[in-house]
Amino acid sequence: MAHSYLLSALTFLPLVGALFIVLFVRGGCGGNCACKTSSNATAPDGGGCCGGSKATGGCCGAGNTPENKKASCRCAQSVKTAQLFALAVSMLTLGLAGVVFAAFDPSQTGFQLVERLAWIPSLNIVYVKGIDGISIWFVMLAALLTPICVLSAIGGVKKRVKEFMVALLILETMMIGVFTSLDFVLFYVFFEGVLIPMFLIIGIWGGEKRIYASYKFFLYTFLGSVLMLIAIIAMSLKVGTTDMTVMMGQSFPKEMALWLWMAFFASFAVKTPMWPFHTWLPYAHVEAPTAGSVILAGVLLKMGGYGFLRVSIQMLPEASAYFTPLMFALSLIAIVYGSLVALAQTDMKKLIAYSSVAHMGFVTLGIFSMNRQGLDGAMYIMISHGLVASALFLGVGVVYDRMHTRDIARFGGVASVMPRYASFFMVFTLAALGLPGTSGFVGEFLAMQGVFEVNTWLAFFAAFGVVLGAAYMLWLYRRVFYGEIKHEDVRGLQDLCVREKAMLAPLAALILAMGIYPLCVQTHFTKDIGKLMAEYNSRIGQIGENISAESLKDTVRLSLVPPSMPPPSP
Numbered sequence: 001m002a003h004s005y006l007l008s009a010l011t012f013l014p015l016v017g018a019l020f021i022v023l024f025v026r027g028g029c030g031g032n033c034a035c036k037t038s039s040n041a042t043a044p045d046g047g048g049c050c051g052g053s054k055a056t057g058g059c060c061g062a063g064n065t066p067e068n069k070k071a072s073c074r075c076a077q078s079v080k081t082a083q084l085f086a087l088a089v090s091m092l093t094l095g096l097a098g099v100v101f102a103a104f105d106p107s108q109t110g111f112q113l114v115e116r117l118a119w120i121p122s123l124n125i126v127y128v129k130g131i132d133g134i135s136i137w138f139v140m141l142a143a144l145l146t147p148i149c150v151l152s153a154i155g156g157v158k159k160r161v162k163e164f165m166v167a168l169l170i171l172e173t174m175m176i177g178v179f180t181s182l183d184f185v186l187f188y189v190f191f192e193g194v195l196i197p198m199f200l201i202i203g204i205w206g207g208e209k210r211i212y213a214s215y216k217f218f219l220y221t222f223l224g225s226v227l228m229l230i231a232i233i234a235m236s237l238k239v240g241t242t243d244m245t246v247m248m249g250q251s252f253p254k255e256m257a258l259w260l261w262m263a264f265f266a267s268f269a270v271k272t273p274m275w276p277f278h279t280w281l282p283y284a285h286v287e288a289p290t291a292g293s294v295i296l297a298g299v300l301l302k303m304g305g306y307g308f309l310r311v312s313i314q315m316l317p318e319a320s321a322y323f324t325p326l327m328f329a330l331s332l333i334a335i336v337y338g339s340l341v342a343l344a345q346t347d348m349k350k351l352i353a354y355s356s357v358a359h360m361g362f363v364t365l366g367i368f369s370m371n372r373q374g375l376d377g378a379m380y381i382m383i384s385h386g387l388v389a390s391a392l393f394l395g396v397g398v399v400y401d402r403m404h405t406r407d408i409a410r411f412g413g414v415a416s417v418m419p420r421y422a423s424f425f426m427v428f429t430l431a432a433l434g435l436p437g438t439s440g441f442v443g444e445f446l447a448m449q450g451v452f453e454v455n456t457w458l459a460f461f462a463a464f465g466v467v468l469g470a471a472y473m474l475w476l477y478r479r480v481f482y483g484e485i486k487h488e489d490v491r492g493l494q495d496l497c498v499r500e501k502a503m504l505a506p507l508a509a510l511i512l513a514m515g516i517y518p519l520c521v522q523t524h525f526t527k528d529i530g531k532l533m534a535e536y537n538s539r540i541g542q543i544g545e546n547i548s549a550e551s552l553k554d555t556v557r558l559s560l561v562p563p564s565m566p567p568p569s570p
Contacts, residue, residue, distance in 0.1 A: 006103065009096060010096045025081050083150070090150050094146070094147055100136070119186075134379065136524060137379070138386075145295060148394070151499055153291045164201070168295075182243065183244060184235070185242045206288050210288075224266045224270035227266040248314050267307065275337055278338075305363045313370075320368065332458065332461050359389070359432075359469075360385070362465070363385075374449075375450070377448070380443035380446060387511050411490060413490060417490065428507075429474070434469065434470075448463065
């Protein structure tokens with residue numbers, strides 16, 4: 001058991017970087033990006049010292065005039081320093097995550113790089129961190145997407161840039177903390193800590209309805225987590241510790257386990273999100289800045305799926321088996337409903353948001369199929385969706401920064417003026433609809449195969465989501481990139497700059513690599529998924545003879561198809 005504290009360093013490095021920015025980077029103009037002229041008057045930034053180009057007249061962008069060309073922009077230097085330092089810290093964190101990834105041994109099962117310290121001995125609360133094959137990929141997702149979000153914010157965030165970079169780095173600490181915590185109190189602190197910086201990112205840097213969206217996001221997720229806290233307290237009183245590794249080997253009375261499962265379900269279902277707890281997601285995605293949407297789709301939604309695997313399945317297997325029919329029903333509704341609603345959208349971001357509801361429905365279907373193909377598929381979909389959805393939101397952000405609209409009808413013919421951008425977006429579109437050779441195909445194929453082993457009707461109805469997914473993604477691509485140019489502002493669009501290529505190229509490469517060679521990802525979680533299945537079947541075997549996918553078929557079939565009525569007595 002290694003005590004290198006590598007995971008603690010990885011977790012808190014972004015937080016240290018955020019504190020450094022707060023303490024040592026000057027606030028400049030207080031985030032208003034005002035330009036101070038030689039007469040000590042301030043003029044609002046018309047294109048922004050926080051993103052204006054030399055071509056538009058200097059550090060203050062379009063707000064400059066011949067009279068104030070010699071004016072100094074007070075916040076320009078502090079903004080640039082905050083951006084570069086945040087990028088450096090996030091890249092350093094990604095490098096440290098690479099060290100953790102290299103130190104992880106995929107041939108072993110169980111938690112590795114474990115750190116254990118006494119935290120609150122009087123309450124038997126310990127500081128425990130560790131990773132296994134399930135959690136390591138979510139850590140890598142968080143570490144990869146954060147520098148990409150910083151790059152996106154360099155061109156997209158025009159106000160309070162310093163504060164935005166601080167919020168983004170704090171958010172990275174919270175995300176990594178969730179996936180590396182093995183004590184329930186520590187897990188809950190990070191799980192809830194995510195809400196604060198994301199609430200601020202949506203509420204301060206969001207769109208026109210940002211206040212409504214931020215409060216709806218906060219209230220939904222917070223209320224669900226309150227029930228989770230009650231369940232954590234109940235479990236700790238029963239077991240005598242908040243150590244998650246200890247709780248994984250404990251059994252709870254049946255009635256208590258059912259109530260505990262529902263309490264955790266309230267939190268994880270909102271986070272995933274599952275139907276009908278999804279209504280906060282479209283508002284949050286539409287109003288959030290591009291970086292906020294990327295983090296939300298790429299990492300935060302995966303906390304729900306991770307919670308189902310880590311807590312519901314591993315700690316409460318009997319209750320999970322009991323509620324499997326409910327999970328199947330809600331997942332199917334999410335897939336079909338999310339796909340149909342996505343097909344009716346006219347806003348690019350909202351379409352991708354509803355597609356996320358459908359894709360996460362495949363995740364929960366795969367998880368609760370509780371067979372090898374389903375669990376592997378669920379893991380693969382979560383990793384793939386983290387890349388694909390993030391790339392799609394970045395792609396929307398590229399044209400939004402140029403045209404300040406996401407209305408699909410305002411575009412058309414974009415491929416003729418932005419061919420490189422159209423090529424990248426085509427890769428992401430094909431991955432989203434599950435084309436073979438992309439990461440999206442592997443996950444959906446495995447999940448569908450796992451569900452088919454449980455119940456053919458489940459797979460039949462889930463297949464509608466695949467067909468509808470192809471429909472709304474191809475419809476989006478055709479309307480935006482093909483056809484005649486109907487608006488002159490589209491004709492003047494500039495293709496990708498170096499910064500934007502740096503954002504999109506790594507994601508495109510990873511999506512194709514995962515589609516061509518799935519084992520590059522699957523190898524790291526296959527042992528721990530196998531261990532999870534063995535423990536689940538062993539625990540279920542205490543009730544019945546090793547319930548597997550075959551025996552679950554009858555359970556699901558009886559729950560979804562009412563038995564025939566007995567003939568009337570003569």
